Amino acid sequence: MNQKTQSILDKFIKGESLSASELRELRDMFSDNIHREDINQWLTNNWNNAQFDDLELSYDNLRQKIRDYETQQKFGSAFYHRIINTSHSYRRIAAVLFAFLLLGISIFYTYNALNKEKYYVVEAPLGQKAKIKLPDGSTVWLNSGSSIKYSSNFDKRSREVELVGEAFFEVKKNINKKFIVHAPFLDVEVTGTQFNVNAYKDEPSVETALVEGKVNIILRKQDERHSLTPGKIISYSKDSKRISYSSFNEESTVSWKENRLIFINDDFPKLVRKIEKWYNMQVIFNPQEYENNKLTVRLLEGEQLDQLLKIIEVAVDSKCVVKGNKIYITKN
Secondary structure (H helix, E strand, O other): OOHHHHHHHHHHHOOOOOOHHHHHHHHHHOOOOOOHHHHHHHHHHHHHHOOOOOOOOOHHHHHHHHHHHHHHHHHOOOOOEEEEEEOOOEEEEEEOOOOOOOOOOEEEEEEEOOOOEEEEEEEEOOOOOEEEEOOOOOEEEEOOOEEEEEEOOEOOOEEEEEEEEEEEEEOOOOOOOOEEEEEOOEEEEEOOOEEEEEEOOOOOEEEEEEEEOOEEEEEOOOOEEEEEOOOEEEEEEOOOOOEEEEEOOHHHHHHHHHOOEEEEEEEHHHHHHHHHHHHOOEEEOOHHHHOOOEEEEEEOOOOOHHHHHHHHHHHOOEEEEEEOOEEEEEEO
8 A cells, every 4th residue: 555545545534525536546445355454454553543433443444434425425415316327218316315335325217108107226235235215104224235126106006115135124004005025936915014034046045034013925836825923034945945934033134234244053155145245245165165164253333354254264263365355265
């Protein structure tokens, strides 16, 4: 890291304004993880100069602050939509939402000329999360690499959303109008409740965990209907096409919406998939070497990837090496 970059970093953590070229240089520097170790060392030496309220300022924390700063410079603090690209049937809109980890969150919408119906798609890219308010007052938290789609007629005729990835729903009660989540293979039907749906494409099952209220799970192809009660999780296996019930740990299942990464007795491949989405990095490892390993780890908001990797090294007797956007994990 050269002297010029250190000077720009120093300005940023002191709360001073950056020029467009300075901001671009910082963004480029944080575009991969090559400089992670140098920046963490620099932060250790310069923490007393920072004007942020954080108890700890880490590489990942600082990278997010740079993203938030760039978003603020682009859009200001007001809530509004800006059209980025348009065509006759498709428009992409970038929006500043009342959300945490703002940069990159976007809304798309398509337009149906026959019935003048628009469809909105809200996305949270890998490495980021979002919290949005739907027209009926319901709140949705989107995990990394997830999206929901809903109609401009949402709450007029019905309350329906399509989910890809993982989301936590806090649904405003309306006994006259059901709230339906369409996920791969199944639908989740409620009137007012709190629940989590994990429907990532790379997961072997689709899971619905109920925190409060009552939900019905509808398997579309099998034409089956199943009820779920609080504290229970229902899993639909994509391979066997069967469902199973179990109790779930609320802390590990929904803590992601509070920006806390928690693993409780997770098998290693599942842990790896979470890391890849959470940090937007690719993990390279030999699954056969870790098929008997399970881990319990709790990371709070702002804690570094480096700390997690050190825990993994000790827990499964391995070595973790970060190269660019890849993490290599090998047995000792």
